[in-house]
Amino acid sequence: MIVVISTKSDSHATTVLQELDRLGEPATLLDLSEFPLHSRLSIGYSNPEPALFHWNGAGSTIDFSQVKSIWWRRPQPYQHDPALTDTASIQFALNEASEAVSGLWHSLDCFWINDPHRDAAAHRKVYQLQIARQLGIPVPETLVTNDPDRARQFCAIHEKAICKAFSATQTHWRETRLVTDQEIANFDAVRFAPVIFQRYVEAVYDLRITVIGNQIFPAAIHSQQTEYKIDCRMDIGSAKIEPVTIPPPVMTQLRSYMKKLGLVYGAIDMRLQPDGTYVFLEINPAGQFLFIEAETKQPMVRALADALANPPPAS
Amino acid sequence: MADETPRRICGTQNAHMRLLATDPEYVAARGRIENHALEFARTSPAGRSGITLIPVVVHVVYNTPAQNISDAQINSQIDVLNQDFRKANADLASLPAVFAPLAADARIEFKLADKDPSNNPTTGITRTQTATASFSDDDKVKSAATGGHAAWNRDKFLNVWVCPLSGGLLGYAQFPGGPAATDGVVINCTAFGTNGIAAAPFNLGRTATHEVGHFLNLRHIWGDDGTGCNGSDFVGDTPNQAGPNYGAPAFPHVTCGNGPHGDLFMNYMDYVDDRAMFMFTAGQVTRMQACLDGPRATLGTPKPNPTLKFIDDPGPSLKFRDDVTLKFADDATLKFRDDITFKFSDDATLKFRDDGGGKLKVVDDPIATLAGGDPIGPGDPFGPVVNPGVNIGGGRGAQPFILSTPHHSMAWGRSFPEAFQAQVSQYEQQIAQAEQLLAQCQQAEQAGALTDADRQQANQIYEEYQRIVGEYQRMIHGQ
Ligand SMILES: [Zn+2]
Numbered sequence: 001m002i003v004v005i006s007t008k009s010d011s012h013a014t015t016v017l018q019e020l021d022r023l024g025e026p027a028t029l030l031d032l033s034e035f036p037l038h039s040r041l042s043i044g045y046s047n048p049e050p051a052l053f054h055w056n057g058a059g060s061t062i063d064f065s066q067v068k069s070i071w072w073r074r075p076q077p078y079q080h081d082p083a084l085t086d087t088a089s090i091q092f093a094l095n096e097a098s099e100a101v102s103g104l105w106h107s108l109d110c111f112w113i114n115d116p117h118r119d120a121a122a123h124r125k126v127y128q129l130q131i132a133r134q135l136g137i138p139v140p141e142t143l144v145t146n147d148p149d150r151a152r153q154f155c156a157i158h159e160k161a162i163c164k165a166f167s168a169t170q171t172h173w174r175e176t177r178l179v180t181d182q183e184i185a186n187f188d189a190v191r192f193a194p195v196i197f198q199r200y201v202e203a204v205y206d207l208r209i210t211v212i213g214n215q216i217f218p219a220a221i222h223s224q225q226t227e228y229k230i231d232c233r234m235d236i237g238s239a240k241i242e243p244v245t246i247p248p249p250v251m252t253q254l255r256s257y258m259k260k261l262g263l264v265y266g267a268i269d270m271r272l273q274p275d276g277t278y279v280f281l282e283i284n285p286a287g288q289f290l291f292i293e294a295e296t297k298q299p300m301v302r303a304l305a306d307a308l309a310n311p312p313p314a315s
Numbered sequence: 316m317a318d319e320t321p322r323r324i325c326g327t328q329n330a331h332m333r334l335l336a337t338d339p340e341y342v343a344a345r346g347r348i349e350n351h352a353l354e355f356a357r358t359s360p361a362g363r364s365g366i367t368l369i370p371v372v373v374h375v376v377y378n379t380p381a382q383n384i385s386d387a388q389i390n391s392q393i394d395v396l397n398q399d400f401r402k403a404n405a406d407l408a409s410l411p412a413v414f415a416p417l418a419a420d421a422r423i424e425f426k427l428a429d430k431d432p433s434n435n436p437t438t439g440i441t442r443t444q445t446a447t448a449s450f451s452d453d454d455k456v457k458s459a460a461t462g463g464h465a466a467w468n469r470d471k472f473l474n475v476w477v478c479p480l481s482g483g484l485l486g487y488a489q490f491p492g493g494p495a496a497t498d499g500v501v502i503n504c505t506a507f508g509t510n511g512i513a514a515a516p517f518n519l520g521r522t523a524t525h526e527v528g529h530f531l532n533l534r535h536i537w538g539d540d541g542t543g544c545n546g547s548d549f550v551g552d553t554p555n556q557a558g559p560n561y562g563a564p565a566f567p568h569v570t571c572g573n574g575p576h577g578d579l580f581m582n583y584m585d586y587v588d589d590r591a592m593f594m595f596t597a598g599q600v601t602r603m604q605a606c607l608d609g610p611r612a613t614l615g616t617p618k619p620n621p622t623l624k625f626i627d628d629p630g631p632s633l634k635f636r637d638d639v640t641l642k643f644a645d646d647a648t649l650k651f652r653d654d655i656t657f658k659f660s661d662d663a664t665l666k667f668r669d670d671g672g673g674k675l676k677v678v679d680d681p682i683a684t685l686a687g688g689d690p691i692g693p694g695d696p697f698g699p700v701v702n703p704g705v706n707i708g709g710g711r712g713a714q715p716f717i718l719s720t721p722h723h724s725m726a727w728g729r730s731f732p733e734a735f736q737a738q739v740s741q742y743e744q745q746i747a748q749a750e751q752l753l754a755q756c757q758q759a760e761q762a763g764a765l766t767d768a769d770r771q772q773a774n775q776i777y778e779e780y781q782r783i784v785g786e787y788q789r790m791i792h793g794q
Contacts, residue, residue, distance in 0.1 A: 082569055082570060083569075085569070085572060085574060163716070163717065164717075165717045174717050174718070174722065175722060175723060175724065177720075177723045178723070180723075182720050183716075183720050186716055186719050186720055187716070189713060189714065189715060189716040189719045190716045192713060192714070192715040192716065193715040193716070193717070195715075195716050195717060227724060228723070228724040230723070234724055235724070
């Protein structure tokens with residue numbers, strides 16, 4: 001049995017589940033937001049029986065002792081029963097839910113894409129840059145600060161600098177932006193929350209490099225032919241996306257990078273500078289790949305399904 | 316997944332979003348209409364007295380002979396409208412007693428038109444065979460060129476198209492303020508009336524009641540904010556409610572801390588089955604009457620023989636009026652300040668928390684990694700996670716650097732139309748809220764009830780309002 005921890009509205013999860021179905025692999029979607037509201041979890045230890053890990057959800061019944069691999073795709077927040085109304089009760093219920101489920105994850109002897117702890121750490125942009133530097137992968141000059149003076153200094157040194165946020169939330173999504181007079185006029189507001197400033201990396205094109213197990217799928221995103229050259233996500237609909245090869249030394253570096261982060265899956269963003277340098281921007285441990293596959297036909301859905309279906313032998 | 320029983324699907328919000336994105340005149344008109352509705356609710360002017368009688372034209376647009384519904388089916392629908400908009404429907408008896416004071420008579424009646432736009436005698440029914448197998452919420456049914464039938468003069472008639480609709484769509488309406496050629500409501504022929512080809516669970520004529528509610532400017536009762544608790548239907552006496560209710564829920568259904576009585580799911584503007592909806596509230600009636608006083612002022616005539624019994628039904632509306640007045644008259648300064656704080660902080664911060672299902676742009680971070688509250692430390696991958704919901708629409712102070720300067724490009728709108736429209740709709744709500752607040756500020760100022768601190772707050776709201784309007788216009792006009 002394969003479990004995909006996500007939600008019905010996640011097209012990546014549903015597409016890979018279809019592929020698994022086509023391959024004849026038993027697989028099921030597990031939406032954590034159904035817990036504890038609609039799902040019943042039981043973990044039991046009674047000698048001499050083996051441990052019981054039983055999940056009875058609205059859509060599925062899962063015996064976790066029979067699960068060989070799990071895709072940690074888009075874990076949803078737990079949901080309490082609305083019969084609980086006061087904050088203390090709700091918080092308590094959610095904490096208890098979290099404790100039980102976290103324990104379950106730790107107890108399972110199965111293959112993870114990605115291991116939740118590694119995945120969580122790998123989301124940290126500072127840590128991403130730190131590891132890249134350790135491995136000699138070029139990263140742009142960077143300053144993360146909430147000190148307006150240091151921010152001013154950094155942007156004075158670098159002729160072109162960008163600013164960006166750590167998190168992209170539904171409503172507060174901001175594209176990576178060049179620091180213009182408008183931003184500089186607002187630098188006092190830097191003190192309210194740390195901001196990522198970086199030297200602007202000129203681009204021949206952007207790269208989206210999707211790593212799935214041993215397979216690497218590099219794609220070029222021709223961002224410089226779109227309406228917004230700074231951040232290729234902005235006008236991705238009109239960007240030409242095509243498969244591309246990257247030099248073997250860069251491939252080797254990326255493999256080491258994944259290994260160091262302990263990730264099986266990751267979508268890496270890089271930029272090819274005019275001088276031929278491949279500059280690392282960030283890695284998205286839960287990044288999307290369908291929009292790339294649609295253009296490049298690189299078989300990523302299949303690769304992901306295969307990785308889940310054929311986990312490496314436990315070490 | 317096994318087949319589920321059909322659920323109500325209404326296309327009005329879709330049509331609304333489409334017009335917002337394509338029709339600047341509509342955007343401007345919506346602003347005016349909301350201001351008028353607010354003013355109307357606050358000042359309780361006379362408006363139309365008695366009962367308004369609205370002439371209806373039913374355009375039957377059919378593909379198969381069965382879809383050419385009978386006159387009897389059409390008449391059964393008119394009957395339902397006349398009961399529902401007069402609080403004369405028998406099933407009102409099922410209303411839980413605690414909600415009884417809310418139910419109100421909308422004082423509107425309907426009749427099939429007896430004169431056409433050229434003043435010739437008519438049955439009030441047009442019948443058109445079409446090659447189109449089924450329609451959607453794209454207005455094609457409203458023009459002969461696209462397989463439908465043109466609207467009659469919307470200043471005089473309520474246009475009702477009855478046709479096959481695809482994708483489980485039961486109907487949709489155009490809010491007031493839209494183009495004349497597409498004004499009216501569209502109802503699926505199998506969800507129209509109570510006999511003929513009307514099919515359960517939508518065979519009690521309530522789809523038309525719901526859509527005519529929209530046509531008269533009512534919003535969905537849960538506020539069209541997904542399942543969040545901060546969308547508003549701009550009606551004061553409807554309980555705050557998370558998302559739509561389906562089927563026939565058991566009372567009470569508590570969401571958004573609206574206990575003990577819970578959602579007013581038996582309201583015509585929820586998504587429950589026909590048999591489970593049976594009332595408008597006084598606040599909704601005020602809003603519909605505001606519509607007849609404003610954008611639809613030319614529609615309908617006073618009913619010749621009003622039954623006095625219903626004209627004087629002051630209970631609920633009086634209550635509503637008191638609520639509104641109270642805010643300013645009794646405790647002006649204090650209430651005023653509460654309002655600003657409460658409305659702005661809550662609406663702006665919380666409204667967005669529950670938005671949508673992660674279709675935003677290329678957002679690679681799963682929401683689940685964003686934060687965790689005490690005592691589960693941030694970054695705990697297993698913790699219950701909450702979108703931090705940073706206050707973008709604060710209006711009361713500073714903003715972090717990243718949020719304090721606008722987008723540098725709106726190019727993403729083309730690539731991510733759904734997210735784009737969701738954002739447009741959010742801005743629209745924020746703008747409407749800010750306009751309400753600013754109008755209140757103005758009134759309080761005239762009443763001499765503003766302190767310097769209040770004025771300062773008002774100015775901040777105005778600045779924030781201008782910023783949002785600026786972003787909004789950039790989005791609408793593309794840049
Ligand atoms: Zn509706």
